[in-house]
Amino acid sequence: MNSTIPWLSLFLSLAILGAYELNLSRLSRRQPLATARSAHALLRVEWVQALSRQAGSEIVAVQALRNSLMSATITASTAALALMGTLTVTSTTVAQDMALFGLQQLSTRLVLELLLLTTLFASYVCSATAMRYFSHGSFIMSLPVGSEERQRRTSMAIDYVRRAGILYSWGLRLFLFLAPIVAGLVNPLAMPFAAIALALVLRAFDRAPAGVPPLG
Incomplete structure (x- = not known):
């Protein structure tokens, strides 16, 4: 195989996924409810605001955040285990190719x-950081509704829950990005096809959910 073909396949795959993410980011900024990512972010904000007005909702709020925290914990644990397994398999060849940081090949x-x-x-870091924000958000949401402390920190809870949701979604998304990489390790020519297939799958996932009310 021509030595330039694997590199072209790699760059083409990165360009496909990069262009998709860039287009999705632009669409989210222009039309906040046109994508599932922005619609879900708005849902989390409205959830905090609604429960902050409902007395007696503290236990419900903490339980919901606990469920999200456990989901992020599973994702972080899976990423850590996969990282350790991958290091075990690839550490020798990577060290040899890099020749102890003096790159030879x-x-x-x-x-x-x-x-x-x-x-x-990166998936581990995103999921672990999401756990941190979910944890701090649960402390705030457990404060009695109507208390001065809760009212002072409602905006903080909104920001923490919003950040946690975004980081958790990126932790999952990075797992999907592994598909073209794994395909490239098997056969470099498969990378662009795997990237296109992944973009089509992401397009279905990123479609705005039905029944989202318009802003305003």
């Missing part, structure tokens, strides 16, 4: 292995 396989490790680590 740069190949697409080395780049893909590093991307695999980086993506898993």
Whole structure:
């Protein structure tokens, strides 16, 4: 196989996914309810606001945040286990190719292995940070509704729950980004096709849910 073809496949795959994410980000800014990501972010904000007006909702709020916290915990644990397993399998070849940080051979396989490790680590960090925000948000939402302390920190709870939701979604999304990487490790020519297939799957996931009310 021509040595340039794997590199072209890698760059094309990155361009496909990068263009998709850029277009999705622009659409979310122009039309806040046109994507599931922005619609779900608005839902989390309205959830905090609604429960902050309902006396006696503290236990319900904490239970809901606890469920989200456990989901983020599962994602973080899975990413950590996958990262350790991948390190066990690839550490020897990566060290040899990099020659203990004095790079001797740069190949697409080395780049893909590093991307695999980086993506898993990023997924872990996103999920672990989401756990942190969910945890702090539960402290605020457990404060008695109507208390001065709760009213002072409602905006903080909104921000924390919003951030936690975004980070949790990115933790899951990074798992999906592993598909083209794994396909490239099997056969570099499969990367662009896997990237296109992933973009189509993400398009279905990122479609705004039905019944979202208009803003205003």
